[in-house]
Amino acid sequence: MGSSDQFNIRWNNYTSVLQNVFRKLLEGEQFVDVTLACEGQSIKCHRLILSACSAYFDRILSDNPTSNLVIYLKDMKFWELRALVTFMYNGEVSISQQKLPHLCKAAEALKVKGLAHDTSLAEGDMDKINDDEMDEFVVDGKPEGLVQRENRRSPNQGHQKSLLRQHNNLSAFAAAAAAANRQPQQIKRKILTQPPKLVKMQRVERxxxxxxxxxxxMKPQLVHTGSNMVPVKKSDPEANRSASFSKEKETYEEDDDDAFPPDGNADTNIKEEQGDNADEAENGDMEGCDENDANSIVSDGEDEQNGQAGRTNKVAFKYGKEVRDSALTALQSGMTLRQCSETYGIPKKTLSKWKTREARADGDEEPASPNRPFRAKEDGPSPTGPTGIVLPPKTTMGAPIDSADRAERLKKATELAMSGVTVRQAAAHYEIPRTTLCAYMKRRGLAAKRNFLPNNGGGANNSVKRMAVKVDSTGEANGQVQAGNSSHYEDFPFLGISELMNEMGEGNYEGDGYVDGEEEYSEK
DNA sequence: ACCCCGGTCTCGAATCCGTC
DNA sequence: GACGGATTCGAGACCGGGGT
Structure with missing residues (x-):
């Protein structure tokens, strides 16, 4: 590669790291510079976060560069405020279904990004805030008497807990970073009264x-909480302690609104994650099963290289991978289940299961058959690609094919697709569903350039040049090797996948898969 | 040790869509 | 019409935990 080539350096877990930082800042009340209050209680927050995640707060804070600003939110329940703050800092919050409409209305009122539909306040709304509401701010005011809220209880009294999850609050954070630089100067207290218009929430099932x-x-998504939810018995006094933000998440039980105590805390139970990896599972790495996540390409390859049927990080280990490995090592070295359980704090039953599974894994068990192994059809004539490239002879395959054969065909089809034959042609040639081949290539960071037939003469081999494109999480070329760059076409004329991967610095691709030690990328 | 459960995650495949 | 990409859904594997 030439010295002028551009490299895109990516921090794969940037999102999760920032999320952890946000959470710690909130927990420790470090650098807090604004206080939100309602129902006689308050939460110390950061202008930066509020501004980034709420168009409403953004405008308010922009207009009031005051240090230690205290904002009273009239007509808002403290639990709503706390849940929204949790949502803005963590990107997600657990809440009972029956309280969901209340929370969403509150989110709409504050224009919380990721929960409210239209997070950008219309100009008219802004004017309204300034003219009508800001005028009502009073210095050193106390919250007015709570207005009797209308009965907004949803007719749906389901028992399902839900998890609201925000996906893109980090981008909003970045966009509003400038707000953090506003220099506060004086202390004021203000009362926010009637929030902006409320919009009915649209429920989107994940x-x-x-x-x-x-x-x-950006629409609100209703995600069922999984086994990570740790139920807290009401009889447990620890469960009823005052809520704080020192916990990963909060679970709001399905108490009636009327049951809210004045301090708004008694119905708030704490869900505490028991392991580091649980945190990881909650963070962006697995966010919404986002295949487009920047980590996906990396982790995918790693998963497949570990010989566990591509299933290492599919579910985070509750007790942490290191703890798990250490415990297993201890067991293998002769430690009893009981001793190991006491040492690592892992139930004996779980340890036993781990041990059993580890033994199975070491036994070179046959990998599970693919979910839907594509089956070979009867042989047909070898097609000729639109580019005139003569396809290799078809191999005779029985049906169903085994996993090794399948992997081999996928690999060869990929090479074929990267050599100038269309993906469709390559897929058809190796009897692979086209989309399966596309997904296979995508997971390896290989995207076929659009390959339309030439229309202006020239030999097929000259008019259709293909190259590998390393794609990032959004599916766009990340700049390492840009499609459409003629200079790069010159650099990679008709390279096979092996040469391409090596040329792109992926290394160790030797035609038999990505070589990591001895392990080829394997399909289950 | 085995089975079951609810939940999570990945992969394969079908379908739809925009582009040329 | 051909093409690649995105979306959606079903299937299967694995997780921790509980029960037997």
Whole structure:
């Protein structure tokens, strides 16, 4: 590569790191510079975060560069405020279904990005805030008497807990970074009264499975909490202690609104994650099963290289991978289950299961058959690609094919697709569903350039040049090797996948898969 | 040790869509 | 019409935990 080539340096877990930082800043009340209050209680926050995640707060804070600003939110329940703050800092919050409409209305009122539909306040709204509401701010005021709220209880009294998750609050954070630089000067207290218009929430069910879904969708998503939810018995006095932000998340039980105590805390139970990896699972790495996540390409490859049927990080280990490995090592070295359990704080049953599974894994068990192994059809004539490239002879395959054969065909089809034959042609040639081949290539960071037929003469081999394009999380070329760059076309004329991967610095691709030690990327 | 459960995650495949 | 990409859904594997 030439010295002028551009490199895109990416911090794969940037999102999760920032999320952890945000959470710690909130927990420790470090650098807080604004206080939100309602119902006689308050939460110390950061202008930067509020401004980034709420168009409403953004405008308020922009107009009031005051240090230690205290904002009273009239007509808002403290639990709503706390949940919204949690949402803005963590990108997600757990809440009972029956309280969901209340929270969403509050989010709409404050224009919380990721929860409110239109997070950008219309000009008219801004004017209204300034003219009508800001005028009502009073210095050193106390919250007015709570207005009797209308009965907004949803008719749906389901028992399902839900998890609201925000996907893109970090981008909003970056966009509003300038707000952090506003220099506060004086202390004021203000009362925010009537919030902006309320918009009925649209409930969007998260697919129970699948990788597509609504990733990146800013609409509120209702996600069922999983086994990570730790139920807290009401009888447990610890469970009823005052809520604080020193915990990963908060679970709001399904108490009636009337049951809210004055301090708004008694119904707030704490969900505490028990392991580091649980945190990881909650963070962006697995966010919405986002196949487009920057980590996906990396982790995918790693998963497949570890020989565990591509299933290492599919579910985060609750007790942490290091703890798990240490415990297993201890067991293998002769430590009893009981001793190991006491040492690592892991239930004996869980340890036993780990041990059993580890033994199975070491036994070179046959990998599970693919979910839907594509089956070979009867042989047909070898097609000729639109570019005139003569396809290699078809191999005779029985049906169904085994996993090794399948992997081999996928690999060869990929090479073929990268050599100047269309993906469709390559897929058809090796009897692979086209989309399967596309997904296979995508997971390896290989995207076929659009390959339309030449229309202005020239030999097929000259008019259609293909190259590998390393794609980033959004599916766009990340600049390492840009498609459409003629100079790069010169650099990579008709390179096979092996040469391409090596040329792009991926290294160790030797035609038999990505070589990591001895392990080829394997398909289950 | 085995089975079951609810939940999570990945992959394969079908379908739809925009582009040329 | 051909093409590649995005979306969506079903299937299967694995997780921790509980029960037997």
């Amino acid at each position: 697919p129970s499975n699948g990788v597509g879904g609504n990733n990146g969708n």
